[in-house]
Amino acid sequence: MWRRSFSNGVSLTRTLKGKKWDALVIGGGHNGLIAAAYLARGGLSVAVLERRHVIGGAAVTEELIPGFKFSRCSYLQSLLRPSVIRELELKKHGLKLLKPIATSFTPCLDGLYLLLGFDDQQNNSEISKFSKRDADTYPRYENELSKFCKIMDFLLDSPPPEALHGDLSFHDLLRDKMQKSVFWARCLRHVLSLGQKDLVDFMDILLSPTTKILNKWFESDVLKATVAADAITGSMVSQIMIGDSGEVDGVLLVDGTRVHSSFVLSNATPYKTFMGLVPRDVLPDDFLRAIKYSDYHSGVTKINVAVDKLPQFHCFKSSQLEVGPHHTATVHIGCESMEEIGSACQDAWNGLPSRRPVMEMTIPSSLDKTISPPGKHVVSLFTQYTPYKPSDGSWEDPTYRESYGQKCFSLIDEYAPGFSSSVIGYDLLTPPDLEREFGLTGGNIFHGAMGLDSLFLMRPVKGWSGYRTPVRGLYLCGSGSHPGGGVMGAPGRNAAHVVLQDFKKQSR
Numbered sequence: 001m002w003r004r005s006f007s008n009g010v011s012l013t014r015t016l017k018g019k020k021w022d023a024l025v026i027g028g029g030h031n032g033l034i035a036a037a038y039l040a041r042g043g044l045s046v047a048v049l050e051r052r053h054v055i056g057g058a059a060v061t062e063e064l065i066p067g068f069k070f071s072r073c074s075y076l077q078s079l080l081r082p083s084v085i086r087e088l089e090l091k092k093h094g095l096k097l098l099k100p101i102a103t104s105f106t107p108c109l110d111g112l113y114l115l116l117g118f119d120d121q122q123n124n125s126e127i128s129k130f131s132k133r134d135a136d137t138y139p140r141y142e143n144e145l146s147k148f149c150k151i152m153d154f155l156l157d158s159p160p161p162e163a164l165h166g167d168l169s170f171h172d173l174l175r176d177k178m179q180k181s182v183f184w185a186r187c188l189r190h191v192l193s194l195g196q197k198d199l200v201d202f203m204d205i206l207l208s209p210t211t212k213i214l215n216k217w218f219e220s221d222v223l224k225a226t227v228a229a230d231a232i233t234g235s236m237v238s239q240i241m242i243g244d245s246g247e248v249d250g251v252l253l254v255d256g257t258r259v260h261s262s263f264v265l266s267n268a269t270p271y272k273t274f275m276g277l278v279p280r281d282v283l284p285d286d287f288l289r290a291i292k293y294s295d296y297h298s299g300v301t302k303i304n305v306a307v308d309k310l311p312q313f314h315c316f317k318s319s320q321l322e323v324g325p326h327h328t329a330t331v332h333i334g335c336e337s338m339e340e341i342g343s344a345c346q347d348a349w350n351g352l353p354s355r356r357p358v359m360e361m362t363i364p365s366s367l368d369k370t371i372s373p374p375g376k377h378v379v380s381l382f383t384q385y386t387p388y389k390p391s392d393g394s395w396e397d398p399t400y401r402e403s404y405g406q407k408c409f410s411l412i413d414e415y416a417p418g419f420s421s422s423v424i425g426y427d428l429l430t431p432p433d434l435e436r437e438f439g440l441t442g443g444n445i446f447h448g449a450m451g452l453d454s455l456f457l458m459r460p461v462k463g464w465s466g467y468r469t470p471v472r473g474l475y476l477c478g479s480g481s482h483p484g485g486g487v488m489g490a491p492g493r494n495a496a497h498v499v500l501q502d503f504k505k506q507s508r
């Protein structure tokens, strides 16, 4: 439908309002699209309503500078659920995953570097440059993490066993009891398979601050900071129509078009959905307060840079033109010690953009030749920390914005001399830009903080983790719901399963 009608606004409006849709999805981020695909596969007629001119949300690719295609927000694909890839046959539809030669590269100002990858022996000799003890410990640390990931897999692919709301038949209650028993039994089986020692270690990793865990495992500053850098990572619809009986009746577009459906899924953030799209008087006070006071803080500024040559790191000499393994890895800049990360963070607590930002640099064109002109490259900089409202200036001021961009480029120059002069152009997205452009409340990259108090049965708020909302017929399907942010597709998939279940029940 999108393809057929996009070029012609009049026919798009006619198509949208000409029928009652089985389901509408507000927002064409990857979760909205995944939810729509599962619903369509389940036989429902579905329309996706996106406010931007392109779909993809925070996983979009846009050609902002001719010849340079930027993945403007998200920059690494490692989380997409295997279940989604398999069930939606994404590979058959063209999905191709590009594997880097190395995974992580941390250059140091003293001329050393740490390059980690897929080869255990090579990792050992790399870490040994900094600490022999850490080199021996590292495989055990990796093993422990992958053991715990297995438990998480089960939780990610399941809707949380949330309490049911509203009038329920005996049959509903019985089925719910059965489903919850199965869920908790499977959960228990996974947990018990660990044994007591692993269970305590798992709790330790889950609950302890990153610094405490890393200090326990490792002694080398560079390795700790490299591992820590991964752990610190932040047609417009105007209203959802509610019928007299308090149930969803569809969506009102800004041009006044009414699009009808009894099932609406929102891919927008919980804050945007409930504070912006739903009339306040249909929501319980305690629910509204919980949504309003959820944590949407963020300190991320993304800079997408077009350069005319590959960065040359002085600690890792390679040919000017050739892609080295380190160019395909995530490059950690300004990340040589935990103190460096700590002081970057402290600046933001004081209301200032970090004087020496912590950066993750990726060069996707080192693996994909189709996204930049020959010999030129796309460089993605995920930079931290930048307060939403800095106390020493404003992100609206072009000079202030530019000075932050230049600060990041100068810091890279310290490791890769000449980087600044290779810049052809760039796109800078501060927290307010991420909010304005992509609808990310507060600029939060995950649709809301992912602390332990906002996960699983508490996401988005306690009592409403099952994708259903206090408005009958309205569901959440984006990163603000379980299991959270990242290009995972799990919220979209899980939400679609819940909607299909309710749709079948209603059609009976």
Ligand SMILES: Cc1cc2nc3c(=O)[nH]c(=O)nc-3n(C[C@H](O)[C@H](O)[C@H](O)COP(=O)(O)OP(=O)(O)OC[C@H]3O[C@@H](n4cnc5c(N)ncnc54)[C@H](O)[C@@H]3O)c2cc1C
Pocket: 026, 027, 028, 029, 030, 031, 032, 049, 050, 051, 052, 055, 056, 057, 058, 059, 072, 073, 074, 075, 076, 077, 078, 079, 234, 235, 236, 237, 238, 267, 268, 269, 272, 277, 300, 301, 302, 382, 434, 437, 438, 439, 440, 444, 445, 446, 447, 477, 478, 479, 480, 484, 485, 486, 487, 488
């Ligand atoms: C800078 C940055 C870097 C990131 N890096 C990574 C990474 O490397 N790896 C990773 O896995 N994750 C990363 N993430 C997180 C990840 O990109 C997001 O968690 C994920 O893409 C969110 O997907 P979503 O479908 O839930 O929501 P979104 O992608 O936010 O989609 C929501 C959609 O709803 C639309 N919308 C909102 N309001 C309305 C409305 N009123 N009407 C119509 N449409 C509306 C928006 O325009 C948007 O298209 C990053 C995020 C950011 C911002």
